Amino acid sequence: MSKPIKLRVVSYLAPNWFWFYEAILAYLSRVLDVQTQFHQSKSDPLEDPVLLTDQLDLAFICGLPLVRYAQVVVNPLQPLVAPVMEAPRYQNRPIYFTDVIVNAKSQLFSFADLANTTFCYNDPGSNSGYNLIQHRLLEGGHPKNFFAQTIQSGFHQRSIRWVVDGVADCAGIDSVVLAQELQNFPDLSQHLRVVEVIGPCPIPPLVAAQHLDKSLIQHMQAALIQPDRELKTAMKKVGVKRFATVNLSDYEAIATIYKSASQAGYVYSY
Numbered sequence: 001m002s003k004p005i006k007l008r009v010v011s012y013l014a015p016n017w018f019w020f021y022e023a024i025l026a027y028l029s030r031v032l033d034v035q036t037q038f039h040q041s042k043s044d045p046l047e048d049p050v051l052l053t054d055q056l057d058l059a060f061i062c063g064l065p066l067v068r069y070a071q072v073v074v075n076p077l078q079p080l081v082a083p084v085m086e087a088p089r090y091q092n093r094p095i096y097f098t099d100v101i102v103n104a105k106s107q108l109f110s111f112a113d114l115a116n117t118t119f120c121y122n123d124p125g126s127n128s129g130y131n132l133i134q135h136r137l138l139e140g141g142h143p144k145n146f147f148a149q150t151i152q153s154g155f156h157q158r159s160i161r162w163v164v165d166g167v168a169d170c171a172g173i174d175s176v177v178l179a180q181e182l183q184n185f186p187d188l189s190q191h192l193r194v195v196e197v198i199g200p201c202p203i204p205p206l207v208a209a210q211h212l213d214k215s216l217i218q219h220m221q222a223a224l225i226q227p228d229r230e231l232k233t234a235m236k237k238v239g240v241k242r243f244a245t246v247n248l249s250d251y252e253a254i255a256t257i258y259k260s261a262s263q264a265g266y267v268y269s270y
Contacts, residue, residue, distance in 0.1 A: 004029075004033045004034055004035045005033060005034045005035070005216065006034070006035045006036075006037065007025075007034050007035065007036045007037070007057040007058055007212075008036075008037050008050075008055060008056050008057045008058075009021075009025060009036050009037065009038040009039075009056065009057065009058040009059065009060075010038075010039060010040075010041045010048070010050060010051070010056050010058075010059045010060075011038070011039075011040050011041065011059070011060040012041050012044075012045045012048075012059060012060065012061045012062060012065065013060045013061065013062065013204055014122075014155055014156045014157060014174065014177040014180075015040055015155070015157070016157060016177060016180045016181055016184060017176075017177075017180060017238060018040055020234055020235075020237075020238050020240075021038070021060050022038060023230075023231060023234035024206070024224070024231065024234075025038055025058075026230075027223070027224075027227060027228060027230065027231040028220055028223060028224075030228070030230075031223050031228070032216075032219055032220065032223060034216075036058075044065070044123060044125045045059075045061055045062075045065040045069065045125065046065050046068060046069060046125060051069070054209060054211060056209060057208065057209050057211075057212055058080075058206060058207065058208055058209070058220075059077065059206070059207050059209075060204065060205075060206055060207075061077070061204060061205070061207055062125070062126060062127050062128075062204050063127050063201065063202050063203075063204055063205070063251045063254045064125060064126065064127035064131050064254055064258060065125050066079070066204075066205070066207060066248075066251055066254075067248070067251045067252065067254050067255040067258070068125075068255070068258070070248060071255070075209075075210040075211070076210070076248060077207040077208065077209060077210075077248075078207060078208045078209075078210055078217065078248065079205040079206070079207050079246040079247060079248055079250070079251070080205065080206050080207060080208055080217065080220060080221045080224065080245070080246075081205065081206055081221060081224045081225065081243040081244060081245055081246060082094035082202065082203045082204065082205040082206070082243065082244055082246045083176075083203060083235075083240045083241075083242075083243060083244075084203075084240065084241045084242045084243065084244050085176060085203075085239050085240060085241060086239045086240065086241040087179070087239060089175075090200075090241075091200075092241065093200070093244075094202060094203045094205075094244040094246055094250075095199065095200035095201060095202060095203055096128065096174060096175050096176050096199065096200065096201060096203040096204075097128075097175040097197050097198060097199035097200055097201070098128040098129070098132040098133065098172045098173065098174065098175065098197070098198040098199055098201075099172070099173050099174075099175045099178050099194045099196075099197055100114075100133070100170060100171070100172050100173075100194065100195050100196035100197070100198065101160065101163055101170065101171055101172075101173055101178070101192050101193065101194055101195070102114075102163065102169060102170045102192070102193050102195050103163055103164065103166065103169070103191060103192070103193070104190065104191050104192055104193045105191075106169065106193075108169065108170065108193075108195060109193075109195055110195055110196070111136065111140070111195060111196040113195070114146070114147070114169070114170050114195070115142075115146055115147075116146075116147070116148045117147060117148060117149075117169035117170055118147065118148060118149040118150075118151060118167075118168045118169045118170075119133070119147040119149070119150045119151075119168065119169070119170055119171065120150075120151050120152075120153050120159045120162050120163065120167070120168030120170070120171040121133065121150065121151075121152055121153070121159065121171065121172065122152070122153055122154060122155050122156050122158070122159050123152060123154065123155075124152070126174075127201060127254055127257075127258075128156075128172060128173065128174040128175075128177075128201070129156060129159065129171070129172050129173065129174065130172070131254070131257060131258050131261065132172060132198045132199065132201065132257065133172040133198070134261045134266035135198075135257045135258075135260065135261045135266070136196070136198050137261075137266055138260065138261050138264050138266050144265060144266055151167075151168060153168075153171075156173050156174055156177045156178070156181075157177070157181060159171040159173060160173060160178070160181055160188065160192070163192065164188065164191045164192065170195075172198070175197075175199075176203070176239075179239065180238060201253065201254060201257075202246070202250050202251050202253065202254060205246050205251075206224070208220070221245060224243045225242075225243055225244075225245065227243070
């Protein structure tokens with residue numbers, strides 16, 4: 001009897017879905033002969049030695065570092081599936097948005113009102129929290145110093161709290177993360193207002209390293225397209241309708257957005 005395959009898995013995404021990623025991995029362990037070792041990374045993916053030395057097997061990752069990593073390596077990470085959210089705004093597609101939030105008590109009601117305010121972002125490697133905001137400035141013809149101050153929080157949930165607490169005036173939040181945080185903490189809805197929606201963009205996927213056996217990659221992808229009852233229950237709790245197969249080419253739009261904003265000097269080129 002062969003030993004189960006052990007997979008090293010990392011999440012680079014907001015931790016309020018960590019339990020759901022655990023449910024996904026538990027499902028894969030149930031239906032395939034695999035075991036998983038899973039942790040939440042505290043590093044930017046493009047600075048994480050685990051990724052840079054090809055030590056991970058699977059990852060939950062933002063589309064921006066995914067496409068940027070693909071530009072500098074021979075064997076990029078291979079997207080397997082991405083969630084399709086149930087809410088009508090997601091159009092039965094594997095997409096998400098940036099919801100630009102402000103404090104509900106503020107006098108900020110539009111994107112233009114955000115001029116000369118303090119903008120909070122989770123990290124400069126984030127598509128929803130940073131890249132799409134800078135692209136919105138570029139597309140809108142706003143100056144690079146549109147915000148009076150920019151501060152880095154480290155992750156979306158902290159950005160949300162900083163807007164509520166008045167540490168920052170506004171932030172760009174992954175729409176899925178924001179919805180989950182409002183579900184977890186309903187009182188937050190009284191303190192926040194969305195003044196701009198940017199997107200849609202391809203939603204962060206589950207990806208596989210190409211050193212894995214191709215048949216295993218195909219079996220994992222096929223399994224997630226047809227979840228069992230237990231995984232469907234977890235999906236329902238976070239508002240995931242289904243999983244869709246995705247390819248690296250589906251994320252080229254993010255690379256294009258990043259390139260245009262970077263060339264214009266609107267984003268950090270780190």
